[in-house]
Amino acid sequence: MENPPNTALTRRNLFIVGAASATAVAAHSAAAAEAGASAHGAPPLRDEAVMSVRMTVNGQMRTLALDTRTTLLDALREQLQLTGTKKGCDHGQCGACTVIVDGRRINSCLTLAVMHEGAQVTTIEGLGNPQKLHALQAAFVKHDGYQCGYCTPGQICSAVGVLDEIKAGIPSHVSADLTARPLLSADEIRERMSGNICRCGAYSNILDAITEVAESNGGAA
Numbered sequence: 001m002e003n004p005p006n007t008a009l010t011r012r013n014l015f016i017v018g019a020a021s022a023t024a025v026a027a028h029s030a031a032a033a034e035a036g037a038s039a040h041g042a043p044p045l046r047d048e049a050v051m052s053v054r055m056t057v058n059g060q061m062r063t064l065a066l067d068t069r070t071t072l073l074d075a076l077r078e079q080l081q082l083t084g085t086k087k088g089c090d091h092g093q094c095g096a097c098t099v100i101v102d103g104r105r106i107n108s109c110l111t112l113a114v115m116h117e118g119a120q121v122t123t124i125e126g127l128g129n130p131q132k133l134h135a136l137q138a139a140f141v142k143h144d145g146y147q148c149g150y151c152t153p154g155q156i157c158s159a160v161g162v163l164d165e166i167k168a169g170i171p172s173h174v175s176a177d178l179t180a181r182p183l184l185s186a187d188e189i190r191e192r193m194s195g196n197i198c199r200c201g202a203y204s205n206i207l208d209a210i211t212e213v214a215e216s217n218g219g220a221a
Ligand code: FES
Pocket: 086, 087, 088, 089, 090, 091, 092, 093, 094, 095, 096, 097, 098, 107, 108, 109, 110
């Protein structure tokens, strides 16, 4: 059956409009490519968006040329291939990305790498190695403080920070006496580790591992 004349006209117009749109998109893409933009619309990277950053990572001075929007987590994983530090939520909610910067544990997904010019960064790779494990790494193995292991690097870096904080007398939300040295109690350790989520639920073994190291070192990691 033949289409009525006005319907045929509509279809013909549709093809014309479609062809014109495709040409316009192609022309736009070519212009964008010449300007340095990606075809999917990401803005071009301007020179002023790239900065050189120097930081000491696991005892080694590293110099990085970074897009200023790069998080410390991505700089460690993507630029330095230190993939022991994990990306879980990328929103500061799981603790998988915890590293130690200038002696303090932080979520590396929540901070830009360019903010750490001159910093001392320690990741799980810098704490120990298979031949010479850090005391907390050995304790996690001994107490089975993991199942899948994805949260483990963050848990261990965080635990190093926790024991340092207790040693330094820094109180937590559950410290009864803010002027006394915090106790090495299970409640204190649980509270301080509460930013590190373990989806496998290895919490009781993690607590055992940290407690053993805390007690054997008198509170220091
Ligand atoms: Fe950083 Fe979850 S990946 S807190």
